[in-house]
Amino acid sequence: MAVHRKAGRNASAAGGERGAAGESASGPATLGEAAYQRLRADIVVGAFKAGEPLRLEALRQRYGLSFSPLREALMRLQSERLVASTALRGFSVAPLSREEIEDATETRILIESEALRRSMRNGDDDWEAGIVAAFHALSLQVERQSKVAGSVATADLFAMEERHHHFHRALISHCRSPRLLELAERLYVETQRYRLPNYFGGVLGQRRRDATAEHREIMDATLGRSEEAVRLLADHYRKTAAIIEASIEWPPVSGKAAR
Amino acid sequence: MAVHRKAGRNASAAGGERGAAGESASGPATLGEAAYQRLRADIVVGAFKAGEPLRLEALRQRYGLSFSPLREALMRLQSERLVASTALRGFSVAPLSREEIEDATETRILIESEALRRSMRNGDDDWEAGIVAAFHALSLQVERQSKVAGSVATADLFAMEERHHHFHRALISHCRSPRLLELAERLYVETQRYRLPNYFGGVLGQRRRDATAEHREIMDATLGRSEEAVRLLADHYRKTAAIIEASIEWPPVSGKAAR
DNA sequence: AACTGCCATATTTTCGAAAATTTCCGATTG
DNA sequence: CAATCGGAAATTTTCGAAAATATGGCAGTT
Structure with missing residues (x-):
C-alpha cells in the first residue's frame, strides 16, 4: 500500500539541472x-x-x-x-541581525561590483537590450502601483519584486562567471529576507525613496560603460541596508539562538 | 529489529554547530x-x-x-x-575543466583579496602571531619532506596540505566577515581538487617552484600591511592555476556530462 | 533553595522497503 | 538499416516505522 504520490504526477520528461531558472510549467520534478x-x-x-x-x-x-x-x-x-x-x-x-545584513550587503557589493565590471566589458547588444527591457518592465509596474490609492495586492508586490530581481540580474548577466552569478543570486535571496517585511509591512504609499531614479542612473552609467555604475550600484545597496537597519527594532542579543 | 548503529556510538555530548572547525575527538555527531x-x-x-x-x-x-x-x-x-x-x-x-578552474581561481582571488585587506586593517598581535606560527609550521614540513630521498608518505602529504591550508586561513582570519571566510573555505576545497592530483601524482622531488619563498613574501607584505600583499597573493594563485592547466591533459569537450 | 539522577516524552536521525522513473535491450516496422 | 515501441531491469525518490538522542519534570539529597 502506501501510495507515494497522489497521481502519476506531472510527467516532466525534461527534468532540468538544478540551479537552472526554468521549470516553467509542470512544477518541480521531485x-x-x-x-x-x-x-x-x-x-x-x-x-x-x-x-x-x-x-x-x-x-x-x-x-x-x-x-x-x-x-x-x-x-x-x-x-x-x-x-x-x-x-x-x-x-x-536563521536569525536576522545587524551584523548579518551588513555582511550580506557588503559581500553582495563585492560580488556584484566585479560582475558588473565584467558585464560592462563583455556585454553586447543583447545585453543592453535586456537591461533596457528589464528597466522598462520594472518602471511600468512601479507606475501602475503608484496609481493605486489604497493597499496594493500581494500579487502585485510579488510582480514588483520579480521585476526588480530581473533588472539587477540583467545588469550582471554577461559577466561570464557561473560562480559570481550564483553568489549574486544567493545574496539576493538572503537580503530579500530583510527587504520584504519592510516592503510588505508598511511604507508603501509614502515612497520617500525614488528607487526608479536610482535604477535609471545605474542603467545609464552601465550602458555607458562607466565605472560610475559600480559606485552607484554600491550606494543603492548601502542605502537600502541603511533604511532597513533604521526601520527595524532589533531584538536584544540573546545567548540561545536556536530552539 | 534492524539495529541502526553498531554500538551506542561515541556519546558526543557537545554536538557542535555545523560549519565549525572542531569535532576533534569522538568523530562526527551524525x-x-x-x-x-x-x-x-x-x-x-x-x-x-x-x-x-x-x-x-x-x-x-x-x-x-x-x-x-x-x-x-x-x-x-x-x-x-x-x-x-x-x-x-x-x-x-562535478566535472573538471579549464573554465572551472579559471572561474574558481579568479573568484577565490576576488574573495581573498578583500578578506586580506580587511584582515590587514583589523589584525592585531594575535593575528600576526598566528600567521608567523602557521608559516613556520609549514616551512618545517616542507623542510622535512625535501630531506626525504624517495617517495613521501601519504600521511606527510596530508600534513603538508593541512598546514598549507592553515597558513592561507591565518592570513585572512581577521576579516570579520563570516561570509568571506566561508566562501574562501569552499573555494579552497574546490581548487584542492585541481591541485591534489598534480601534487600526489608526480612532480614531488623536482620541486621546480619555490612555494616557500612565495609564502614568505606574502607573509612579509601582509605583516607590513602593504597592498602589495594582495598582488602577491593573487599572483600566487594564478601561478598555481597556470601550472595545473599546463600539466593536465584536458578531456575533449563532450556533450553528455553526467551519467 | 540549589543540585543531581532518573524516567517519560518529544524530536531527530536512520533504516529498509515500496513506489516512481529512467535506462537498456530486443523485437518490430517502415 | 534507421527508427520506434514495449517491457524488464536498474536506479532514484519517497515513505513510515524503528532507533537514537535530547528535553523537561520530578523526586531525593545536600
Missing part, C-alpha cells in the same frame, strides 16, 4: 525540490519568524510530505544561510 | 555528517573520477550507510559544487 522552494519562499516572506525552530513533524503536516524530502530541503537551505541547525537538535530559521 | 566528510574527501583526492556517476547503491555499500544520510551529504556537496545532479537521474562527481 518533492524534495518542491519542499525546497516552498520552504524558502515561506522563510523569505517571513511566514516563519527568524530564529523559530522548524520541527519536522510540523513541516510534514504543513506541506504533506515525508521526512526525507524535507531534510534534503533544509540541508540545502542551511548551506544558503537561510536555515541554521545543530547536530541532533534540529533546524531553525 | 552519520549524515560522516557521509559528507568521507564523500568530500574521496572526491577531493580523486578516489572518484571527475564526471563519474555516484550511484547510491554503490555508496551504500562503500560506506555502510543507508540512503538518507548519503542523499543529505550529496545534496550538501552539490551546493558546494563538488557534485552535480539532474532531477531523477542521480548524482555525479
